[in-house]
Amino acid sequence: MSQPTxxxxxxxxxxxxxxxxxxxxxxDEMSIMQIGQQLYALAAGSxxxxxxxxxxxxxxxxxxxxxxxxxxxKRVREKGxxxxxCNIQPAIYEIFAITRLNEIxxxxxxxxxxxxxxx
Amino acid sequence: MxxxxxLEAARQVENTILDEVERYGYSDASAFSIRLxxxxxxxxxxxxxxxxDPNKTVQVxxxxxxxxVVISITDEGPGFDPARVPDxxxxxxxxxxxxxxxxxxxxxxDEIHYNPCGNQVRMVKxxx
Numbered sequence: 001m002s003q004p005t006x007x008x009x010x011x012x013x014x015x016x017x018x019x020x021x022x023x024x025x026x027x028d029e030m031s032i033m034q035i036g037q038q039l040y041a042l043a044a045g046s047x048x049x050x051x052x053x054x055x056x057x058x059x060x061x062x063x064x065x066x067x068x069x070x071x072x073x074k075r076v077r078e079k080g081x082x083x084x085x086c087n088i089q090p091a092i093y094e095i096f097a098i099t100r101l102n103e104i105x106x107x108x109x110x111x112x113x114x115x116x117x118x119x
Numbered sequence: 120m121x122x123x124x125x126l127e128a129a130r131q132v133e134n135t136i137l138d139e140v141e142r143y144g145y146s147d148a149s150a151f152s153i154r155l156x157x158x159x160x161x162x163x164x165x166x167x168x169x170x171x172d173p174n175k176t177v178q179v180x181x182x183x184x185x186x187x188v189v190i191s192i193t194d195e196g197p198g199f200d201p202a203r204v205p206d207x208x209x210x211x212x213x214x215x216x217x218x219x220x221x222x223x224x225x226x227x228x229d230e231i232h233y234n235p236c237g238n239q240v241r242m243v244k245x246x247x
Contacts, residue, residue: 027158028126029166060151062158063223067216074214091151098226099219100208 007035010042016118017042018052018111025060036068043072049081052114056087066101073105082106086114120179124169124194129161132179136190139183145246152227153188153244159220160192160240168194168238187229191241198237 009020019042026032043049053069069085076083086108088096096102108114122128136157140150161177169175175195182189205212207219225231230243 027154028130029162030126060154060158062155062162063217063219064162066219070214070216091148095155095223098223100213104213 006038007031008038008042013052013115014119016050016052016115017046018054018115020054020056021058024057026058026065027060027062029064032062032064032068035065036071039068039072040075043075043079043081046079046081048079049076049083050118051076051081051083052111052118053083053085054087054111054114055085055089055092058092059089061092061095063099066095066099069105070101082118084108084114084117086111120181121176122179124165124171124173124175124177126162126165129158129165129177133157133161136181136183136188139181140188143183143185143246145188149244149246153190156224156228156231156242156244157190157192159224160190160242163220163240164192164194164196167199168196170196186246188244188246189241190243191239193234193239196238198234200237201233 007021007023009022011018023031026035043051073083084106087110088107106117108117120132122132133154137150137154140153164177165171169177178193180191201221204221205218207215207222212218224242228242229245232241233239
């Protein structure tokens, strides 16, 4: 059952919450704040969240969006959960590599592998 | 160009510059870099420089030529010393949620300079 929110498309696959980020650009502060609140709420709503974040649509993102991912990652881990990113376009992956966040986040090629990594 | 400390105004400036960049046939990779740098520069000016103060403005000057793009962003804040901004790629800073904007601007533009007071950044991207 898929549940749309303004910036996220959320679906469950077994125990994994799959979150597709729908905007092409995750740049403006207001949207980033809203995305953050929605992601934090998803993490808070599970005893031990397993979240796969699908970046298929994302072609631009800013450092503020990275901040949201770092905070989410921290909250998920604090609850004993795990988070995996997937379907990251090469230009976006470069941002993760430049900032060394590819060493912090678990990144998988596609959604299937992300779900597998979380099982 | 003078804009309010407002993110919507920032978006309009960004789109104006990117339209020029596209018109001169810059590569998608260059356009990606320029968009990211403008976004980070304007966010810093509006958020950290002017503190979202509606009475303060941001000055944006830009020149797009077939050879290069030069963008200058000036806020009305007190400025800062970019040399004192911690390196976000150091192990101890890796999981801090902020402090990556300037680093990304440096990584994606060919040149980035601050004025002595630190309230103006000038960035250059060559057309490669």
